[in-house]
Amino acid sequence: MVVEDLSVRLKVYEGRPAVRGGLGKDPVNSPMIRHWCEAMGDTNPAYTGPDAIAPPTMLQVWTMGGLSGHETRSSAYEELLALLDGAGYTSVVATDCEQEYLRALRPGDEISFDSVIESVSDRKTTKLGTGYFVTTRMDVRVGGELAGTHRFRILKYAPRAAAPPQDPPPRRPRPVVNRDNAGFWEGVARHRLLIQRCTGCGTLRFPWLPGCNACGSPEWDTVEASGEGTVHSYVVMHHPPFPAFDPPYAVGLIELAEGVRMISNVIGVPYDKVRIGMPVRLAFVRYDEELELPVFRAEEGVRA
Amino acid sequence: MRAGDGLPPLRIPITRTLVVAGAIASRDYQDVHHDPELARRRGSPDVFMNILTTNGLVGRYVTDCFGPRAVLRRVAIRLGAPNYPGDTMVLSGTVEEVDGDTATVKIVGENGIGRHVTGTVTVTVPAEGVVSPAEGVV
Structure with a gap:
């Protein structure tokens, strides 16, 4: 498939729903809040006790499909992901998350959510591989009241071929050590940074050279840098x-x-x-x- | 709090346990967050922290700094260098703007390979006795 052709086909999905009528798999609840706080090392007292609220940054957690998946994903979003999978962009990584919190969530709150495909980028090359950024925007509600908004950007990418594990890690280039600079590297081996000093005129020089640029003398000794x-x-x-x-x-x-x-x-x-x-x-x-x-x-x- | 104030840095060791515990606590079962072999096949050298955990750590960092009365209004983050097990992330922050009892804070999380996260957090710290953190600000 021609790249331009795919880009055009992906753009068609902008503005279409990603999730319609999504419902939280669990109501906001104390055990999930506690597990989250344990993982994050978050000891904020606002998240425990009879008046506990959920950590606001858990907003997306209440919308996650978990192992059983997202039954309420729209066909448009499924098609978009399938199109990318089919073109080899099989992996996914999240890159951006923007959340606004309008109302605290508390244990017992039942979550509903809708999401729209806001944009699909042109093809981009990243460290992970080449792919497309897909941005969605979600409204999270409790009983019809907007509790928060959640803009999320993922990169759907074609993984670069992973290096075989037996390959040694790449190494820095080796220095070229010769009779003119061997003394410098011997100094480095003893953790001493040695500067050449002309014994004719006393001029210091670095990097190491066979003769003095100031007086031409080939005689030298060294001083150790502070x-x-x-x-x-x-x-x-x-x-x-x-x-x-x-x-x-x-x-x-x-x-x-x-x-x-x-x-x-x-x-x-x-x-x-x-x-x-x-x-x-x-x-x-x-x-x-x-x-x-x-x-x-x-x-x-x-x-x- | 005043614009320009720095927040005390928070060092977070990135353990394999934190990566996996964060992924599971956030209901995120993407293989790259718990299965090193599949992560490698997807071009990553190891499992790495998911964005929800980073989001949670940024939120925790800000409420740790501003105290339990602080109410998070907005958290916007962008990820860069992944958090791999064995690394350490240092979160730091600077108050960028103060409007009444609400501050906008710039957050940076650096790890051994670069900048893991940059973000902006808006947080309200109500004056004593006005409102409890659980109520939010009306």
Whole structure:
């Protein structure tokens, strides 16, 4: 089937009912409230005792089909799902939930509900796979009185072929170690970040090179970095994805306290909270049994 | 409460038990929330938390912070990085707007792989002696 053709066929369902005359399988009741509160770790006293209300966020729970399914789903909604299943979009995951609570629900309340297919998206590609977002809007009533509204968005998607379980997880690329930079990696193995220093003119240099850019001398020794630095600049990597890397992530150009700059990951802070001038401190992170890398952790207090 | 106020963060260990207990307490028997093998066949590395549990945890977080008198008016959430067993989610929140006794709170839940949930919660905290939480606000 041509994709455009499917999109057009799906759009036809917008505005049609998803559920007509749905009834809660159980009245609002104390045992289900208690099981919910236990699972959520919710000890709010409003949900127990003789005047108990149901946690408002349980709104959808009272409308669920459970193992016995949804008898009141409309034929339009069943057709829409079958169309997607038939085209290979067999899996479902919920992405959005918007609820408004107009009246508290209490044990004994009998729930009724109606739902409409609000929209069907164009075909989208997500991390899980390619699929279509379907948005429904439900009115939940008790005895004819509107108790709450519930907008729900699912992604019906074609699962990407799962990697065979015996495949080892992807590993980061290996550093190229040669006679010019071996000393640096020996330092990393001992959790020391070593900077080259020209013994001719004293200029520090990083990354490691065979000779001094300032005076040309091939003679050098090392100084150990204190580990303190600041973010001189950074980029956030979104695309393309590489094996063993999980975008988005921040790559920083770190200015060490000694004055040289080094490219590395910034950790300990969300990728979108990295800022120029942010103080960072050296850390060593082990990525697999043979690869350990110097990275920079945002100093405490900068998250706020 | 004032706009700009931060809520104390809440750390929630994502155990397999929490994922399954949340799914069953919400009457959600989708296999991806209790069967790891079927979850893998659907392209997920493991079972993951269902949206109703996330919704419940966000509601709990806000009423924990605002106290038992708080009445939830609206909860709107969007899911991102899934909550897999073994991870930890840290919920945090910021009061965005205050109108009388009603606050709009922005909620974020971060786990080890990214942002699991972003949301907006509207909550009313009636003044002492005006109304009990069970009544709601009329």
